[in-house]
Amino acid sequence: MVAPASLLGLERTSLRQQALDALRRAISTGELPPGTHLVETELSETLQISRGTLREALRELQQEGLVSAGARGRLSVRSLSDKEIRDVFAVRAVLESLAARILSGLPDRSAVIAELRDAIEGMTRAAKDGLEDRIESDLNFHRTLCRLTDNETLMRSWQALEGTVRMSIMFAGADRAISNMQVDRHSEIVDAIETGDAATARTTIIAHMDEAAANLVG
Known part of the structure; x- marks a missing residue:
């Protein structure tokens, strides 16, 4: 998966919030379009954060309705009906x-x-x-x-x-x-x-x- 520009360049403070903001921005602007599978290993490497920190951000995005869980709990960007x-x-x-x-x-x-x-x-x-x-x-x-x-x-x-x-x-x-x-x-x-x-x-x-x-x- 090619890393959207919004996901690059995080600072080392408040990583969970920065990851949340970056992911939210990438989703809402269409850099991560509906249906995109969110692979933890790729995203954590791109954002340069731990998978635990990434999961916290993804959980909040689920609560906001931007991310949904499919088969086997696999997360993807939500499509709106x-x-x-x-x-x-x-x-x-x-x-x-x-x-x-x-x-x-x-x-x-x-x-x-x-x-x-x-x-x-x-x-x-x-x-x-x-x-x-x-x-x-x-x-x-x-x-x-x-x-x-x-x-x-x-x-x-x-x-x-x-x-x-x-x-x-x-x-x-x-x-x-x-x-x-x-x-x-x-x-x-x-x-x-x-x-x-x-x-x-x-x-x-x-x-x-x-x-x-x-x-x-x-």
Whole structure:
């Protein structure tokens, strides 16, 4: 197996986390495409870590839904079905509409709105860049939406879906992915939160996620 660039050059500190980050990045960007068998001996040699450290990272990737076990426990990069993509985006809609309700109810939303509009500006700037940067700027907006609630359970739940979401966007292809990243659709969410209109923010987010999932599965 040819080693993807994302798997090279680890430092000697926090090897488990570095291995996890490198593998997650290689999977979500398509360097390790769906169906790729993950051979411990090859990966541990490529990453220059022990097989025990590698197994810890692979276990976490299984929990995130990026890696699945097949016959005899053999691990491979997970393939996402259309149903799985729709299910993930349905859960995102629930989490992010909850975030919007929490933020809409804050007595002073000025700092929150400023940070969300900064995230939208980041999306605007990334529109001139490659697909991966555009995906990251889009995810950053939604991550920021959840983070600003200061609800750690909500944030952890959203982060548990992040790798699968990134995979589903990346593997759908550039045209489908980019069509989900219109700045005005995200601005509508922020506008509703700014006015304290939780109901409109919720319906906007749910519609956004429904349309995004339908677009990705084609």
